[in-house]
Amino acid sequence: MENFIQLTISGIASGAILALVALGFVLIFKSSDVINFAQGEFLMVGGYMTYVMLAWVGLPWFIGVPIAILLSAAIGVAIEQGILRHMIGEPIISVIMVTVGVSILLRAILGLIFGNAPLAFPDFVPNYPVNVLGARVGVDKLLAILFSLLLFGALTIFFRRSSEGIAMRAVADDQQAAMSMGISIKKVWAVAWAIAGMTAAVGGTLLAAIIGGVGLDIAHIGLIVFPVVILGGLDSIPGAVVGGLVVGLLQSYAGGYLPPQLGLSEVAPFVVLVLILLVKPYGLFGTTRIERV
Amino acid sequence: MLQLNNIEVIYSDVVLVLKGLSLEVPKGKIVALLGSNGAGKSTTLKAISGLLKPEDGEVTDGDVLWNGQSIKHLDAADVVRKGIFQVMEGRRVFKHLTVEENLRAGNYTSGGNWYAEELPRVFSYFPRLKDRFGQTAGYLSGGEQQMLAISRALMARPEMIMLDEPSLGLAPLLVEDIFRNIKRINSERGTTILLVEQNARLAMEVADYVYIMESGRVVLSGSPAQLNANADVREFYLGLNEVGKRKSYREVKHYKRRKRWLS
Numbered sequence: 001m002e003n004f005i006q007l008t009i010s011g012i013a014s015g016a017i018l019a020l021v022a023l024g025f026v027l028i029f030k031s032s033d034v035i036n037f038a039q040g041e042f043l044m045v046g047g048y049m050t051y052v053m054l055a056w057v058g059l060p061w062f063i064g065v066p067i068a069i070l071l072s073a074a075i076g077v078a079i080e081q082g083i084l085r086h087m088i089g090e091p092i093i094s095v096i097m098v099t100v101g102v103s104i105l106l107r108a109i110l111g112l113i114f115g116n117a118p119l120a121f122p123d124f125v126p127n128y129p130v131n132v133l134g135a136r137v138g139v140d141k142l143l144a145i146l147f148s149l150l151l152f153g154a155l156t157i158f159f160r161r162s163s164e165g166i167a168m169r170a171v172a173d174d175q176q177a178a179m180s181m182g183i184s185i186k187k188v189w190a191v192a193w194a195i196a197g198m199t200a201a202v203g204g205t206l207l208a209a210i211i212g213g214v215g216l217d218i219a220h221i222g223l224i225v226f227p228v229v230i231l232g233g234l235d236s237i238p239g240a241v242v243g244g245l246v247v248g249l250l251q252s253y254a255g256g257y258l259p260p261q262l263g264l265s266e267v268a269p270f271v272v273l274v275l276i277l278l279v280k281p282y283g284l285f286g287t288t289r290i291e292r293v
Numbered sequence: 294m295l296q297l298n299n300i301e302v303i304y305s306d307v308v309l310v311l312k313g314l315s316l317e318v319p320k321g322k323i324v325a326l327l328g329s330n331g332a333g334k335s336t337t338l339k340a341i342s343g344l345l346k347p348e349d350g351e352v353t354d355g356d357v358l359w360n361g362q363s364i365k366h367l368d369a370a371d372v373v374r375k376g377i378f379q380v381m382e383g384r385r386v387f388k389h390l391t392v393e394e395n396l397r398a399g400n401y402t403s404g405g406n407w408y409a410e411e412l413p414r415v416f417s418y419f420p421r422l423k424d425r426f427g428q429t430a431g432y433l434s435g436g437e438q439q440m441l442a443i444s445r446a447l448m449a450r451p452e453m454i455m456l457d458e459p460s461l462g463l464a465p466l467l468v469e470d471i472f473r474n475i476k477r478i479n480s481e482r483g484t485t486i487l488l489v490e491q492n493a494r495l496a497m498e499v500a501d502y503v504y505i506m507e508s509g510r511v512v513l514s515g516s517p518a519q520l521n522a523n524a525d526v527r528e529f530y531l532g533l534n535e536v537g538k539r540k541s542y543r544e545v546k547h548y549k550r551r552k553r554w555l556s
Protein backbone atom coordinates (compact mmCIF):
# COMPACT_ATOMS: atom_id res chain seq x y z
CA MET A 1 0.00 0.00 0.00
CA GLU A 2 2.77 2.38 0.91
CA ASN A 3 4.50 1.60 -2.33
CA PHE A 4 1.26 2.25 -4.22
CA ILE A 5 0.78 5.68 -2.65
CA GLN A 6 4.37 6.65 -3.35
CA LEU A 7 4.08 5.57 -6.95
CA THR A 8 0.77 7.37 -7.32
CA ILE A 9 2.09 10.63 -5.97
CA SER A 10 5.26 10.58 -8.00
CA GLY A 11 3.14 9.62 -11.02
CA ILE A 12 0.84 12.59 -10.47
CA ALA A 13 3.83 14.88 -9.98
CA SER A 14 5.51 13.86 -13.21
CA GLY A 15 2.11 13.78 -14.91
CA ALA A 16 1.48 17.38 -13.86
CA ILE A 17 4.82 18.41 -15.33
CA LEU A 18 4.02 16.54 -18.54
CA ALA A 19 0.66 18.25 -18.65
CA LEU A 20 2.31 21.67 -18.39
CA VAL A 21 4.53 20.93 -21.35
CA ALA A 22 1.63 19.43 -23.28
CA LEU A 23 -0.47 22.49 -22.58
CA GLY A 24 1.98 24.75 -24.39
CA PHE A 25 2.06 22.31 -27.29
CA VAL A 26 -1.75 22.23 -27.53
CA LEU A 27 -2.00 26.02 -27.34
CA ILE A 28 0.38 26.52 -30.24
CA PHE A 29 -1.35 23.85 -32.28
CA LYS A 30 -4.81 25.21 -31.57
CA SER A 31 -4.05 28.81 -32.45
CA SER A 32 -1.70 28.36 -35.37
CA ASP A 33 -1.80 24.69 -36.48
CA VAL A 34 1.93 24.45 -35.88
CA ILE A 35 3.17 21.18 -34.40
CA ASN A 36 6.02 22.31 -32.19
CA PHE A 37 8.69 19.65 -31.97
CA ALA A 38 10.81 21.95 -29.82
CA GLN A 39 8.43 21.81 -26.86
CA GLY A 40 10.73 19.49 -24.88
CA GLU A 41 13.63 21.89 -25.54
CA PHE A 42 11.53 24.74 -24.15
CA LEU A 43 11.38 22.78 -20.91
CA MET A 44 15.15 22.39 -20.98
CA VAL A 45 15.62 26.11 -21.68
CA GLY A 46 13.34 26.92 -18.73
CA GLY A 47 15.36 24.66 -16.45
CA TYR A 48 18.63 26.30 -17.50
CA MET A 49 17.17 29.78 -17.13
CA THR A 50 16.28 29.02 -13.53
CA TYR A 51 19.78 27.56 -13.05
CA VAL A 52 21.35 30.78 -14.36
CA MET A 53 19.20 32.98 -12.16
CA LEU A 54 19.84 30.97 -9.00
CA ALA A 55 23.38 29.62 -9.41
CA TRP A 56 25.08 32.29 -11.53
CA VAL A 57 23.26 35.48 -10.62
CA GLY A 58 22.58 34.24 -7.10
CA LEU A 59 19.04 35.52 -6.74
CA PRO A 60 16.72 34.07 -4.10
CA TRP A 61 14.29 31.60 -5.68
CA PHE A 62 11.16 33.75 -5.26
CA ILE A 63 12.73 36.43 -7.48
CA GLY A 64 14.91 34.25 -9.68
CA VAL A 65 12.27 31.72 -10.73
CA PRO A 66 9.70 34.32 -11.89
CA ILE A 67 12.45 36.11 -13.85
CA ALA A 68 13.47 32.81 -15.44
CA ILE A 69 9.86 32.14 -16.37
CA LEU A 70 9.48 35.57 -17.96
CA LEU A 71 12.72 35.13 -19.87
CA SER A 72 11.52 31.76 -21.18
CA ALA A 73 8.26 33.35 -22.30
CA ALA A 74 10.31 36.02 -24.08
CA ILE A 75 12.38 33.33 -25.80
CA GLY A 76 9.15 31.66 -26.95
CA VAL A 77 7.91 34.93 -28.45
CA ALA A 78 11.31 35.58 -30.04
CA ILE A 79 11.28 32.18 -31.75
CA GLU A 80 7.76 32.79 -33.03
CA GLN A 81 8.49 36.29 -34.32
CA GLY A 82 11.99 35.61 -35.57
CA ILE A 83 11.52 32.21 -37.17
CA LEU A 84 7.99 30.86 -37.44
CA ARG A 85 6.33 34.09 -38.56
CA HIS A 86 8.27 33.83 -41.81
CA MET A 87 6.83 30.38 -42.35
CA ILE A 88 3.21 31.53 -42.65
CA GLY A 89 1.66 30.02 -45.73
CA GLU A 90 4.42 27.44 -46.20
CA PRO A 91 3.56 23.73 -46.35
CA ILE A 92 2.93 22.21 -42.93
CA ILE A 93 5.82 19.76 -43.31
CA SER A 94 8.28 22.65 -43.77
CA VAL A 95 6.96 24.30 -40.64
CA ILE A 96 7.43 21.07 -38.71
CA MET A 97 10.98 20.68 -40.00
CA VAL A 98 11.71 24.24 -38.87
CA THR A 99 10.58 23.41 -35.33
CA VAL A 100 12.84 20.32 -35.41
CA GLY A 101 15.62 22.66 -36.48
CA VAL A 102 14.83 25.00 -33.62
CA SER A 103 15.04 22.11 -31.17
CA ILE A 104 18.49 21.10 -32.42
CA LEU A 105 19.64 24.72 -32.37
CA LEU A 106 18.46 25.25 -28.79
CA ARG A 107 20.21 22.11 -27.65
CA ALA A 108 23.44 23.10 -29.39
CA ILE A 109 23.42 26.62 -27.98
CA LEU A 110 22.82 25.41 -24.44
CA GLY A 111 25.49 22.72 -24.86
CA LEU A 112 27.90 25.42 -25.99
CA ILE A 113 27.20 27.63 -22.97
CA PHE A 114 26.78 25.06 -20.20
CA GLY A 115 28.65 22.02 -21.50
CA ASN A 116 27.10 18.65 -22.13
CA ALA A 117 27.35 17.30 -18.59
CA PRO A 118 24.39 17.75 -16.25
CA LEU A 119 24.74 20.47 -13.64
CA ALA A 120 23.71 20.19 -10.02
CA PHE A 121 20.59 22.23 -9.49
CA PRO A 122 20.57 24.69 -6.57
CA ASP A 123 18.70 23.18 -3.69
CA PHE A 124 15.86 25.65 -3.29
CA VAL A 125 12.88 23.33 -3.04
CA PRO A 126 12.66 21.47 0.29
CA ASN A 127 12.69 17.73 -0.28
CA TYR A 128 12.34 16.20 3.16
CA PRO A 129 9.81 13.36 3.29
CA VAL A 130 6.35 13.88 4.74
CA ASN A 131 3.71 11.38 5.70
CA VAL A 132 0.79 11.01 3.28
CA LEU A 133 -1.77 8.32 4.18
CA GLY A 134 0.97 6.33 5.87
CA ALA A 135 3.48 6.59 3.04
CA ARG A 136 6.64 8.67 3.03
CA VAL A 137 6.59 11.09 0.12
CA GLY A 138 9.06 13.80 -0.84
CA VAL A 139 7.59 17.23 -0.23
CA ASP A 140 9.09 18.42 -3.53
CA LYS A 141 6.66 16.22 -5.40
CA LEU A 142 3.72 17.63 -3.50
CA LEU A 143 4.95 21.14 -4.28
CA ALA A 144 5.22 20.26 -7.97
CA ILE A 145 1.59 19.12 -7.93
CA LEU A 146 0.53 22.25 -6.07
CA PHE A 147 2.30 24.68 -8.41
CA SER A 148 1.01 22.92 -11.51
CA LEU A 149 -2.52 23.10 -10.15
CA LEU A 150 -2.16 26.81 -9.44
CA LEU A 151 -0.89 27.46 -12.94
CA PHE A 152 -3.68 25.44 -14.50
CA GLY A 153 -6.24 27.30 -12.42
CA ALA A 154 -4.82 30.65 -13.50
CA LEU A 155 -4.78 29.64 -17.16
CA THR A 156 -8.34 28.30 -16.99
CA ILE A 157 -9.53 31.64 -15.65
CA PHE A 158 -7.53 33.40 -18.35
CA PHE A 159 -9.16 31.38 -21.14
CA ARG A 160 -12.68 31.54 -19.73
CA ARG A 161 -12.88 35.10 -18.47
CA SER A 162 -10.31 37.46 -20.00
CA SER A 163 -11.02 38.98 -23.38
CA GLU A 164 -7.54 38.02 -24.57
CA GLY A 165 -8.22 34.39 -23.62
CA ILE A 166 -11.58 34.37 -25.37
CA ALA A 167 -9.92 35.92 -28.42
CA MET A 168 -7.43 33.03 -28.46
CA ARG A 169 -10.20 30.47 -28.38
CA ALA A 170 -12.06 32.40 -31.08
CA VAL A 171 -9.00 32.23 -33.33
CA ALA A 172 -8.77 28.49 -32.72
CA ASP A 173 -12.43 28.15 -33.67
CA ASP A 174 -12.61 30.24 -36.85
CA GLN A 175 -9.58 32.26 -37.80
CA GLN A 176 -11.17 34.42 -40.48
CA ALA A 177 -14.25 35.22 -38.42
CA ALA A 178 -11.94 36.17 -35.55
CA MET A 179 -10.10 38.57 -37.87
CA SER A 180 -13.42 40.17 -38.81
CA MET A 181 -13.94 40.95 -35.10
CA GLY A 182 -10.73 42.94 -35.04
CA ILE A 183 -8.76 40.22 -33.26
CA SER A 184 -5.11 40.34 -34.25
CA ILE A 185 -3.97 36.85 -35.22
CA LYS A 186 -0.32 37.82 -34.84
CA LYS A 187 -0.86 38.93 -31.27
CA VAL A 188 -2.70 35.71 -30.46
CA TRP A 189 0.19 33.66 -31.83
CA ALA A 190 2.69 35.64 -29.80
CA VAL A 191 0.63 35.09 -26.64
CA ALA A 192 0.36 31.35 -27.39
CA TRP A 193 4.14 31.03 -27.70
CA ALA A 194 4.68 33.12 -24.60
CA ILE A 195 2.39 30.86 -22.58
CA ALA A 196 4.08 27.79 -24.06
CA GLY A 197 7.47 29.14 -22.99
CA MET A 198 6.14 29.99 -19.57
CA THR A 199 4.49 26.65 -18.79
CA ALA A 200 7.54 24.80 -20.10
CA ALA A 201 9.76 26.88 -17.83
CA VAL A 202 7.62 26.06 -14.81
CA GLY A 203 7.70 22.38 -15.82
CA GLY A 204 11.45 22.44 -16.41
CA THR A 205 12.16 24.10 -13.09
CA LEU A 206 9.97 21.66 -11.16
CA LEU A 207 11.51 18.70 -12.95
CA ALA A 208 15.06 19.90 -12.35
CA ALA A 209 14.24 20.52 -8.71
CA ILE A 210 12.91 16.97 -8.30
CA ILE A 211 15.82 15.35 -10.13
CA GLY A 212 18.27 17.69 -8.42
CA GLY A 213 20.10 18.51 -11.63
CA VAL A 214 19.60 20.04 -15.03
CA GLY A 215 21.02 18.57 -18.21
CA LEU A 216 20.41 18.51 -21.92
CA ASP A 217 18.66 15.16 -21.58
CA ILE A 218 15.59 16.60 -19.86
CA ALA A 219 14.51 17.66 -23.34
CA HIS A 220 13.68 13.98 -23.91
CA ILE A 221 10.47 14.64 -22.08
CA GLY A 222 9.40 16.22 -25.36
CA LEU A 223 9.04 12.70 -26.76
CA ILE A 224 6.64 11.68 -24.04
CA VAL A 225 4.60 14.81 -24.77
CA PHE A 226 3.35 13.23 -27.98
CA PRO A 227 1.48 10.36 -26.33
CA VAL A 228 0.16 12.91 -23.84
CA VAL A 229 -1.34 15.27 -26.40
CA ILE A 230 -2.48 12.57 -28.78
CA LEU A 231 -4.11 10.73 -25.91
CA GLY A 232 -5.97 13.84 -24.82
CA GLY A 233 -6.80 14.99 -28.33
CA LEU A 234 -4.39 17.35 -30.07
CA ASP A 235 -6.51 20.45 -29.58
CA SER A 236 -7.95 20.00 -26.10
CA ILE A 237 -6.62 21.77 -23.02
CA PRO A 238 -8.43 19.52 -20.50
CA GLY A 239 -7.19 16.65 -22.66
CA ALA A 240 -3.60 17.77 -22.10
CA VAL A 241 -4.14 17.69 -18.34
CA VAL A 242 -5.83 14.29 -18.28
CA GLY A 243 -3.37 12.89 -20.82
CA GLY A 244 -0.46 14.13 -18.71
CA LEU A 245 -1.79 12.50 -15.57
CA VAL A 246 -2.57 9.21 -17.33
CA VAL A 247 0.89 9.00 -18.85
CA GLY A 248 2.61 10.05 -15.62
CA LEU A 249 0.78 7.41 -13.60
CA LEU A 250 1.36 4.75 -16.24
CA GLN A 251 5.07 5.41 -16.26
CA SER A 252 5.22 5.38 -12.51
CA TYR A 253 3.26 2.13 -12.09
CA ALA A 254 5.03 0.40 -14.95
CA GLY A 255 8.37 1.40 -13.46
CA GLY A 256 7.37 0.31 -9.96
CA TYR A 257 5.51 -2.94 -10.53
CA LEU A 258 6.93 -4.44 -13.70
CA PRO A 259 10.41 -5.95 -13.83
CA PRO A 260 12.82 -3.05 -14.43
CA GLN A 261 14.97 -4.97 -16.92
CA LEU A 262 12.05 -4.82 -19.40
CA GLY A 263 12.24 -1.01 -19.35
CA LEU A 264 8.49 -0.84 -19.73
CA SER A 265 8.03 2.52 -18.03
CA GLU A 266 9.05 4.27 -21.25
CA VAL A 267 6.98 2.02 -23.49
CA ALA A 268 3.78 1.72 -21.47
CA PRO A 269 2.37 5.14 -22.47
CA PHE A 270 2.76 4.32 -26.15
CA VAL A 271 1.01 0.96 -25.73
CA VAL A 272 -1.94 2.61 -24.04
CA LEU A 273 -1.89 5.36 -26.65
CA VAL A 274 -2.35 2.83 -29.44
CA LEU A 275 -5.17 1.11 -27.57
CA ILE A 276 -7.04 4.38 -26.95
CA LEU A 277 -6.63 5.58 -30.51
CA LEU A 278 -8.17 2.32 -31.70
CA VAL A 279 -11.32 3.20 -29.79
CA LYS A 280 -11.30 7.01 -29.98
CA PRO A 281 -9.40 8.21 -33.04
CA TYR A 282 -9.63 11.90 -32.05
CA GLY A 283 -8.17 11.21 -28.63
CA LEU A 284 -10.08 11.32 -25.37
CA PHE A 285 -11.11 14.98 -25.59
CA GLY A 286 -10.36 15.91 -29.20
CA THR A 287 -12.70 18.39 -30.87
CA THR A 288 -15.76 16.67 -32.18
CA ARG A 289 -17.35 18.43 -35.10
CA ILE A 290 -20.57 20.12 -34.06
CA GLU A 291 -23.44 18.99 -36.24
CA ARG A 292 -26.81 20.57 -35.65
CA VAL A 293 -29.76 18.23 -35.93
CA MET B 294 -19.36 57.84 -45.56
CA LEU B 295 -17.72 55.10 -47.58
CA GLN B 296 -16.57 55.53 -51.16
CA LEU B 297 -15.18 52.91 -53.49
CA ASN B 298 -13.49 54.57 -56.41
CA ASN B 299 -12.99 52.37 -59.40
CA ILE B 300 -11.51 49.47 -57.46
CA GLU B 301 -9.99 46.44 -59.07
CA VAL B 302 -9.43 43.21 -57.12
CA ILE B 303 -7.20 40.37 -58.23
CA TYR B 304 -6.92 37.00 -56.48
CA SER B 305 -3.64 35.05 -56.56
CA ASP B 306 -2.21 37.56 -59.08
CA VAL B 307 -4.38 36.07 -61.85
CA VAL B 308 -8.10 36.10 -61.24
CA LEU B 309 -9.63 39.49 -61.91
CA VAL B 310 -12.82 39.65 -59.85
CA LEU B 311 -13.69 43.34 -59.53
CA LYS B 312 -13.19 45.32 -62.70
CA GLY B 313 -13.42 48.95 -61.72
CA LEU B 314 -16.24 49.07 -59.22
CA SER B 315 -17.45 52.32 -57.74
CA LEU B 316 -20.09 52.85 -55.12
CA GLU B 317 -20.93 55.17 -52.28
CA VAL B 318 -22.50 54.47 -48.91
CA PRO B 319 -23.66 57.72 -47.27
CA LYS B 320 -23.61 57.95 -43.48
CA GLY B 321 -26.72 56.67 -41.73
CA LYS B 322 -28.23 55.06 -44.85
CA ILE B 323 -28.97 51.47 -45.84
CA VAL B 324 -27.40 50.61 -49.16
CA ALA B 325 -28.07 47.27 -50.81
CA LEU B 326 -25.76 45.49 -53.22
CA LEU B 327 -27.55 42.96 -55.39
CA GLY B 328 -26.31 40.59 -58.02
CA SER B 329 -26.21 36.99 -59.05
CA ASN B 330 -23.77 34.41 -57.72
CA GLY B 331 -20.18 35.17 -58.59
CA ALA B 332 -20.85 38.81 -59.40
CA GLY B 333 -18.27 39.87 -56.79
CA LYS B 334 -20.51 41.08 -53.98
CA SER B 335 -18.67 39.29 -51.17
CA THR B 336 -15.34 40.27 -52.67
CA THR B 337 -16.45 43.90 -52.56
CA LEU B 338 -17.16 43.60 -48.84
CA LYS B 339 -13.84 41.88 -48.20
CA ALA B 340 -12.01 44.56 -50.14
CA ILE B 341 -13.45 47.06 -47.68
CA SER B 342 -12.93 45.05 -44.49
CA GLY B 343 -9.37 43.95 -45.23
CA LEU B 344 -10.27 40.26 -45.24
CA LEU B 345 -8.97 39.82 -48.79
CA LYS B 346 -5.35 39.39 -47.75
CA PRO B 347 -5.71 36.00 -46.03
CA GLU B 348 -7.40 34.75 -49.21
CA ASP B 349 -4.54 36.00 -51.34
CA GLY B 350 -6.63 38.76 -52.89
CA GLU B 351 -5.49 42.33 -53.39
CA VAL B 352 -6.96 45.70 -54.30
CA THR B 353 -4.70 46.49 -57.26
CA ASP B 354 -6.28 49.69 -58.49
CA GLY B 355 -8.62 52.41 -57.31
CA ASP B 356 -9.17 53.41 -53.71
CA VAL B 357 -11.35 52.66 -50.71
CA LEU B 358 -12.12 55.85 -48.81
CA TRP B 359 -13.66 55.87 -45.34
CA ASN B 360 -14.61 59.37 -44.22
CA GLY B 361 -12.15 60.70 -46.75
CA GLN B 362 -9.23 58.49 -45.64
CA SER B 363 -7.84 55.61 -47.66
CA ILE B 364 -8.26 52.27 -45.86
CA LYS B 365 -7.29 49.95 -48.65
CA HIS B 366 -3.97 48.90 -47.12
CA LEU B 367 -5.23 48.44 -43.55
CA ASP B 368 -5.34 45.07 -41.77
CA ALA B 369 -8.74 43.67 -40.91
CA ALA B 370 -8.12 44.45 -37.23
CA ASP B 371 -7.45 48.14 -37.97
CA VAL B 372 -10.52 48.42 -40.20
CA VAL B 373 -12.67 47.22 -37.29
CA ARG B 374 -11.08 49.85 -35.08
CA LYS B 375 -12.00 52.48 -37.68
CA GLY B 376 -15.65 51.54 -37.17
CA ILE B 377 -16.42 49.14 -40.03
CA PHE B 378 -17.62 45.69 -39.07
CA GLN B 379 -18.31 42.88 -41.52
CA VAL B 380 -20.79 40.13 -40.66
CA MET B 381 -19.49 37.34 -42.84
CA GLU B 382 -21.53 35.15 -45.09
CA GLY B 383 -22.74 31.93 -43.50
CA ARG B 384 -22.92 33.42 -39.97
CA ARG B 385 -19.52 32.09 -38.87
CA VAL B 386 -20.26 32.07 -35.14
CA PHE B 387 -17.55 30.56 -32.95
CA LYS B 388 -19.13 27.14 -32.65
CA HIS B 389 -17.30 25.89 -29.59
CA LEU B 390 -17.73 29.11 -27.62
CA THR B 391 -20.88 30.03 -25.71
CA VAL B 392 -23.20 32.82 -26.82
CA GLU B 393 -21.75 35.00 -24.09
CA GLU B 394 -18.18 34.35 -25.22
CA ASN B 395 -19.14 35.08 -28.83
CA LEU B 396 -20.52 38.45 -27.77
CA ARG B 397 -17.40 39.17 -25.76
CA ALA B 398 -15.28 38.32 -28.79
CA GLY B 399 -17.30 40.89 -30.75
CA ASN B 400 -16.52 43.34 -27.98
CA TYR B 401 -12.78 42.63 -28.31
CA THR B 402 -11.69 45.94 -29.85
CA SER B 403 -13.16 47.90 -26.96
CA GLY B 404 -11.32 45.80 -24.39
CA GLY B 405 -14.62 45.01 -22.68
CA ASN B 406 -15.43 48.65 -21.96
CA TRP B 407 -18.96 48.73 -23.28
CA TYR B 408 -19.89 45.15 -22.58
CA ALA B 409 -22.29 45.77 -19.70
CA GLU B 410 -23.80 48.76 -21.48
CA GLU B 411 -24.33 47.09 -24.85
CA LEU B 412 -25.67 43.74 -23.66
CA PRO B 413 -29.22 44.93 -22.80
CA ARG B 414 -29.44 46.77 -26.13
CA VAL B 415 -28.49 43.63 -28.02
CA PHE B 416 -31.17 41.72 -26.12
CA SER B 417 -33.73 44.37 -27.01
CA TYR B 418 -33.23 43.48 -30.67
CA PHE B 419 -32.84 39.75 -30.25
CA PRO B 420 -34.47 38.65 -26.95
CA ARG B 421 -34.01 35.01 -27.96
CA LEU B 422 -30.27 35.30 -27.30
CA LYS B 423 -30.96 36.01 -23.66
CA ASP B 424 -32.41 32.53 -23.20
CA ARG B 425 -29.45 31.02 -25.01
CA PHE B 426 -26.81 33.07 -23.20
CA GLY B 427 -24.82 30.22 -21.65
CA GLN B 428 -25.24 27.72 -24.48
CA THR B 429 -22.66 26.58 -26.98
CA ALA B 430 -23.17 28.64 -30.13
CA GLY B 431 -22.70 25.67 -32.45
CA TYR B 432 -25.95 24.16 -31.23
CA LEU B 433 -28.11 27.24 -31.89
CA SER B 434 -30.56 27.15 -34.79
CA GLY B 435 -29.58 28.90 -38.01
CA GLY B 436 -31.75 31.91 -37.23
CA GLU B 437 -30.31 32.25 -33.75
CA GLN B 438 -26.81 32.01 -35.16
CA GLN B 439 -27.58 34.84 -37.57
CA MET B 440 -28.95 36.91 -34.69
CA LEU B 441 -25.77 36.17 -32.77
CA ALA B 442 -23.62 37.15 -35.73
CA ILE B 443 -25.38 40.51 -36.01
CA SER B 444 -25.30 41.03 -32.24
CA ARG B 445 -21.58 40.33 -32.23
CA ALA B 446 -21.24 43.20 -34.69
CA LEU B 447 -23.32 45.48 -32.45
CA MET B 448 -21.01 44.74 -29.52
CA ALA B 449 -18.19 46.46 -31.39
CA ARG B 450 -20.31 49.63 -31.73
CA PRO B 451 -19.37 50.16 -35.37
CA GLU B 452 -20.29 53.17 -37.43
CA MET B 453 -21.05 50.89 -40.35
CA ILE B 454 -22.09 47.24 -40.48
CA MET B 455 -21.65 45.22 -43.65
CA LEU B 456 -24.02 42.27 -43.83
CA ASP B 457 -23.24 39.47 -46.25
CA GLU B 458 -26.46 37.62 -47.08
CA PRO B 459 -28.17 37.63 -43.69
CA SER B 460 -31.12 35.71 -45.19
CA LEU B 461 -28.98 32.75 -46.26
CA GLY B 462 -30.71 29.47 -45.47
CA LEU B 463 -33.34 30.91 -43.12
CA ALA B 464 -37.11 30.49 -43.02
CA PRO B 465 -39.09 33.43 -44.50
CA LEU B 466 -40.56 34.51 -41.15
CA LEU B 467 -37.14 34.60 -39.53
CA VAL B 468 -35.75 36.53 -42.47
CA GLU B 469 -38.43 39.15 -42.04
CA ASP B 470 -37.69 39.41 -38.34
CA ILE B 471 -34.00 39.87 -39.06
CA PHE B 472 -34.65 42.52 -41.69
CA ARG B 473 -36.99 44.37 -39.33
CA ASN B 474 -34.18 44.45 -36.81
CA ILE B 475 -31.66 45.62 -39.39
CA LYS B 476 -33.99 48.52 -40.15
CA ARG B 477 -34.37 49.22 -36.42
CA ILE B 478 -30.63 49.18 -35.83
CA ASN B 479 -30.25 51.66 -38.67
CA SER B 480 -32.95 54.05 -37.49
CA GLU B 481 -32.39 53.82 -33.72
CA ARG B 482 -28.62 53.79 -33.62
CA GLY B 483 -27.89 55.61 -36.84
CA THR B 484 -25.66 52.73 -37.95
CA THR B 485 -24.84 52.85 -41.64
CA ILE B 486 -25.59 49.53 -43.32
CA LEU B 487 -24.19 47.98 -46.46
CA LEU B 488 -26.29 44.96 -47.29
CA VAL B 489 -25.39 42.21 -49.73
CA GLU B 490 -28.39 40.10 -50.65
CA GLN B 491 -29.80 37.53 -53.03
CA ASN B 492 -33.31 38.24 -51.81
CA ALA B 493 -33.86 41.32 -53.97
CA ARG B 494 -37.44 42.00 -52.90
CA LEU B 495 -36.60 42.21 -49.19
CA ALA B 496 -33.46 44.19 -49.77
CA MET B 497 -35.33 46.74 -51.89
CA GLU B 498 -37.86 47.12 -49.09
CA VAL B 499 -35.34 48.22 -46.49
CA ALA B 500 -32.72 49.97 -48.62
CA ASP B 501 -32.40 53.67 -49.34
CA TYR B 502 -30.29 53.05 -52.41
CA VAL B 503 -29.53 49.95 -54.45
CA TYR B 504 -26.60 48.91 -56.62
CA ILE B 505 -26.86 45.97 -58.99
CA MET B 506 -23.61 44.17 -59.85
CA GLU B 507 -22.76 41.87 -62.67
CA SER B 508 -19.38 40.22 -63.27
CA GLY B 509 -17.35 42.64 -61.19
CA ARG B 510 -19.00 45.92 -62.13
CA VAL B 511 -21.96 47.99 -61.09
CA VAL B 512 -24.43 47.86 -63.97
CA LEU B 513 -27.42 49.68 -62.51
CA SER B 514 -28.09 51.80 -59.49
CA GLY B 515 -30.87 53.93 -58.12
CA SER B 516 -33.40 54.27 -55.38
CA PRO B 517 -35.64 51.23 -54.87
CA ALA B 518 -38.50 53.14 -56.47
CA GLN B 519 -36.48 53.82 -59.61
CA LEU B 520 -35.29 50.24 -59.88
CA ASN B 521 -38.77 48.90 -59.24
CA ALA B 522 -39.85 50.72 -62.34
CA ASN B 523 -37.08 49.19 -64.44
CA ALA B 524 -38.39 46.36 -66.60
CA ASP B 525 -35.18 44.34 -66.51
CA VAL B 526 -34.91 44.52 -62.75
CA ARG B 527 -38.52 43.49 -62.43
CA GLU B 528 -37.96 40.52 -64.64
CA PHE B 529 -34.58 39.22 -63.53
CA TYR B 530 -34.49 40.16 -59.86
CA LEU B 531 -38.08 40.33 -58.74
CA GLY B 532 -39.51 37.63 -61.01
CA LEU B 533 -42.35 39.81 -62.25
CA ASN B 534 -43.42 40.86 -65.72
CA GLU B 535 -45.30 43.89 -66.97
CA VAL B 536 -48.43 44.33 -64.89
CA GLY B 537 -47.02 42.95 -61.66
CA LYS B 538 -48.13 39.47 -62.61
CA ARG B 539 -45.97 36.53 -61.76
CA LYS B 540 -43.80 35.29 -64.57
CA SER B 541 -45.17 32.23 -66.27
CA TYR B 542 -43.10 29.39 -67.62
CA ARG B 543 -45.51 29.26 -70.55
CA GLU B 544 -43.82 32.28 -72.04
CA VAL B 545 -41.07 29.96 -73.06
CA LYS B 546 -38.91 32.27 -75.09
CA HIS B 547 -38.22 34.62 -72.20
CA TYR B 548 -34.57 33.68 -72.16
CA LYS B 549 -34.14 35.45 -75.47
CA ARG B 550 -34.86 38.69 -73.73
CA ARG B 551 -32.14 38.10 -71.20
CA LYS B 552 -29.46 40.56 -71.98
CA ARG B 553 -26.29 41.71 -70.46
CA TRP B 554 -26.10 45.31 -69.43
CA LEU B 555 -22.47 45.34 -70.26
CA SER B 556 -20.56 42.94 -72.35
